[in-house]
Amino acid sequence: MRRLSLALLVGGLVLVGCGPRKVAHHGYAADGYGVIDNSPHLPPPDTLWQPARPAQ
Known part of the structure; x- marks a missing residue:
């Protein structure tokens, strides 16, 4: 039984x-x-390269 187990493992x-x-x-x-x-990691989103909106 041990030989069979060893043979299967190898x-x-x-x-x-x-x-x-x-x-x-x-x-x-x-x-x-x-x-x-x-x-x-996924590539950066397309919006990363767009200018930020001005504060309102």
Whole structure:
């Protein structure tokens, strides 16, 4: 039983090692400057580059 468990564990590790590699997703850095791979941050909104409304 131990040999079977060990064989299944080793076989699973071998299959995981042969799996597809993750593709790098490019995104903006946390501070908004520069681009990094696998960033969870979304690009800044389009309204960021528009002038602010004057105070009323």
